[in-house]
Amino acid sequence: MKRLSGNYLFIAIAAIFGIILAHLSYHPLVGLSILLYFVYLHSRGPKIVVIAASVCIVFFTIYFELYDEYNSTKLTGSETNLTFKIATAPDLNGRTLSTVAKIGNERVNLRYTIQTKNEKNELTSLKVGMICRFEGQLLLPNKARNFNSFDYKKYLYYKKIHWIFSPTSLSLQNCTQQAPTPYERLLLIREQGINYIEKHFPKDTIGIAQALIYGERGYIDDEVITSYQSLGLVHLLAISGLHVGLLTGAIFYIVIRMGFTRESVTHTLLCLLPIYTIVAGAAPSVIRAALMLMILLSCIRWKKIYPIDSIGIACFFMVLINPYLVFEVGFQLSFIVSLGLILSSKTIILRASNPLIQTLTVTVIAQLFSFPIIIFYFYEVSLLSIPYNLLFVPVYSVIILPLSILSLLLHILYEPIGHSFMFLLKMILNILNKFALYGAEVNLLSLTVGKPHIFFLVGYFILIITIFKMWERSNRKLIVVSIILIVTLSVVDLNEKLLNPYGKITYIDIGQGDSILIELPFNKGTYLIDTGPKTLHFETEEWKKKRRTFDTGKDILLPYLKSVGIRKIDKLIITHGDLDHIGNAELLIQEIPVEELIFGAGPIEKEFEQQLVKKAYEMGIPISEVATGDFWKSGDYTFYVLAPYGDEQTSNDRSIVIYSEMGGLKWLFTGDLGKVGENKLIATFRSLPVDVLKVGHHGSNSSTSEEFLEHIKPKISIISAGVNNRYNHPNIDVLNRLLEKESIILRTDQHGAIQYKFRGRSGTFRWVLPYNKTILKPN
Structure with missing residues (x-):
């Protein structure tokens, strides 16, 4: 050894x-x-x-x-009456109860929609360790439906979960409480602590106190966590090596001062650290920190061990127990940043002349080492990250974390003193969160990088490591050379689109709506046709409200645009004013610069259209109105506006219709154009050959008439429709008409996002579902 x-x-x-x-x-x-x-x-x-x-x-x-x-399921999916054991603390979020349940040795996700307020109150008594028997249905988890999007099925697969069980009803009468195992007792302690904070802490402090003490981030306000993510501060909301180290150091110091020997304190900490790891949520960062401390403490008495060895040993045993951890972003960030700090501790950090310079050095090291991982998973960085970390890290370490723990402990011992500490915690957090929200709103200092190619990722890591090697050796010339190289690599990465000869047309799977992104080769133009449906949030009873609701704009459209490095949209084309086409436009123009907003000729009557126009005027975005006969050109590509004419009677028939040739194919984008509008096109354009048709109105029978199909003869027809949508789109008659014309049908509800990638006059189609990414090469 x-x-x-x-x-x-x-x-x-x-x-x-x-x-x-x-x-x-x-x-x-x-x-x-x-x-x-x-x-x-x-x-x-x-x-x-x-x-x-x-x-x-x-x-x-x-x-x-x-x-x-061996990570496979023994369930067939046909089972309806199941007996299982509650394995994790049930989460009651609005009307949804979710937990992990064990059926024998197999884990499933249990999700249930609560029917009444009384039922929700009853279900608060559902605890870890209970044995229950319910009738229900086993469902397969959802796969990713867009390129670069979160893959829930893979996420569960890495946790050895293959099914979601949806009970038809949930009653505690079908459950019995068993004597909990030691592990389950710790989970119950964790659950009690989380519930205690929720019940007694001020609302503005609940989420962050739970995150810092128990590793539970589900209760943090959505705006706050988004702002922390954009500023590179989200690591503060996870229990990390810093938190574990501070707590361990504080306990060690206090107990030693009480007169206990170092040996007894060491033994006590070795017993407490595994317990704390479970109570704190057992995230990769917590396990890594606890393991490293246990290794270091174990070696204090009989053998010296280097910190670099402790991280190596901790990493080895973690991947031995669960190899899937290698693919978790938390594991990657925890080890890479810790490794960077350990490698730099003696040769770089300790050289700092004063605490302020030392803090700055630590912040720069952590930010540089985490940079490649951050852009790979989150696609953007903020130039405010370093100054914000310089402020927030010491405040969270020295004030917020101790205050959170003291508030909990003192409130349990003597409520009045606990309330005083909670009030102080609330005041400081309100100031910090407002400051974070302000920083996140400064879009000019946030840089969308997009998901980097693996070669750029490897290049970043090599150059970052080289910079620190040269920093250790005080080799200023090679430091400068390395910095120049990494800046050059970053500039090339940021401007990759200028050098990219490929163009892409992507039908984003936005649900029951339309959103089509056109990216021309060499960054000659970026056009977005519609923005998909806005997720409406209606007033509801308090017990039904979720902590965070799904939003198509924030959770689908913006993440996809950022993942492909969209920093500017040259033309945002709103085909018409229906909510399923214009819904996310206002959010979009506030997040991504738009050079021109385009509407069709005719009255702007609908509420969301009027709101968008008002917002665009306030932001100084030019607004254009187009009608048949208009066109624009970019390089070798021309986009012709075939409709509207300006005298249409319905919103759908006022849809902007665009015709263009890209990648050797003729494309027709029709919005929600109905049969009346289609007949106008037939009468106006005697010859209108189409290779790829964006089927009108999501495949509704009010569009895509027999006469229109006979006129344009599309080889490929793409339908944008939501899965199991309430309108039953696409209509079976429309599908039959397309099949009769021998048109290949692609549907976002079946194929997920659909993309045509082209170079010159040739290209290929690919789509997200199924996962083999089937390729279609049109003739």
């Missing part, structure tokens, strides 16, 4: 390589990375590390294959 001292990290990295190699089906790029890794190991010696790393890669490659193979 001595010969490996200081080298355990390399063994852990080898384990991660083995898992990734198996996960990516032996991708040659991973193989090349492993080869370069061994060249590096061989150059630095000793040989035992090379041998150990080799054995580790082989072992973890085989281990992951077997681990993944």
Whole structure:
């Protein structure tokens, strides 16, 4: 073991390589990375590390294959009457109850829609460890429906969950309380603590106090957590190594001052840390911090161990127990940032001349090491991140965390004193949260990068590590060279669209509505046709209100646009004023700069149209009105406006209709054009050949007439419609008419997002569902 001292990290990295190699089906790029890794190991010696790393890669490659193979379900999906054990604290969120239940050794997600307020009150007594029997239906989790979007099915798969159980009813009469296991007792303590904070703390402090003490972020206000994410502060709302270290250090100091020996305190902490890990939610960052501290404490008495070894050993055992952790963003950020800080602690951080410079150094190191991961998962960074971290990290560490813990403990012991601390906590958090919300609103200082290509990601990590190596050696020339290289790489990454010869037309799966993104090659134009439906939030009883409601604009449209690096929209085209087309437009223009807003000729009558026009005027966005005969050109691409004419009687027939040729195909975008409008097009344009038709009005029978199809003869027809929508779109008669014309039908409700990627006069279609990303090459 001595010969490996200081080298355990390399063994852990080898384990991660083995898992990734198996996960990516032996991708040659991973193989090349492993080869370069061994060249590096061989150059630095000793040989035992090379041998150990080799054995580790082989072992973890085989281990992951077997681990993944056995991650399967024994349920068929036809089971309706199930007996299960409540495995996690039930979450009552509005009308939804959700928890994880165990059926034998298999875990399922249980989701139930609560019917009445009395039933909700009754279900608060549902606890971890209860054995219940209910009738219901097993459902498959939803897959990702858009490119780069959150994949709920994969998320559950990594937690070894394959089904969602939806009970027809839920009554505690069908449940019996069993004697809880030690693990379940800790979960019950955690649940009681979370509920205690919810019941007794001021509303503005509940979410953050729960997050800092118990690792529960579900109660934090949506606007607050969004602002923290955009400013790179969200790590403060998770229990991290800093929190665990501060608590452990405080306990160690207090107990030593009380007269206990170091040995007894060490033994006590070694027993308490695993307990605290479970009570704090057992997130990857908590497990990593607790494991590192336990390793360091264990070695205090009989053997010195380097901090770099502790992180290596902790990483090794975590991926040995659960290899899927490698793919969790929390695990990646926790280890990469911790590793960067440990590597820099003696050679860089301790060189700082005063505490302020030291804090700045730590912040810069943490931000740089986390940068590639942040842009890969969240697609944007804020230039305010470093100054905000400089302020918020010390305040959270020295004031907010201790105040949260003291408020809880003192309120339990003596309520009046606890209330005083809570009031102070509320005042400070209100100031901090307002400051965070203000910073998040400064869009000019937020930079949308988009999801980087793997080569850019690898390049960022190599250059960041090089910068710190040169910083350690005080090699100013190579530091400057490395900084110039990373800035150059960032500029190329940010302007990749200017060099990209490919264009894309993406039918975003926005639900029951339309939203089509057109990206021309070499960034010659970015056009968005409609923005999809606005999620309406109606007034409801207090017990029915969710902590956070789904929003198509915030949860689908904006994340997708940011993931593909959209920082500016040249033309936002609102085909007509119906809510399923214009719904997210106001949100969009506040989040992403829009150069021109386009409406069709005719009266602006609908409420949402009028609101959008007013907002655009306030923001200084130019507004244009188009009608048949108008067109615009960008490079080799011309977009012709075929309708409206200006005298239409209905909103649908006033839809802007656009015709263009891209990637060797002729495209027709029709909005919600009805049969009256289609007949006008037939009469006006005697020849209108179409390769790809955006089927009007989501496949409603009021559009896509026999005469219109005979006139345009589309080879491919794309229908944008929501899954199981209440209008039953697309209509069966429309589908039959398209099939009779031998038109290939693509539907967002069946295929998810649909995309045509082209270069010059050729291209290919791909879509999200099914997961084989079927490719269609049109003739």
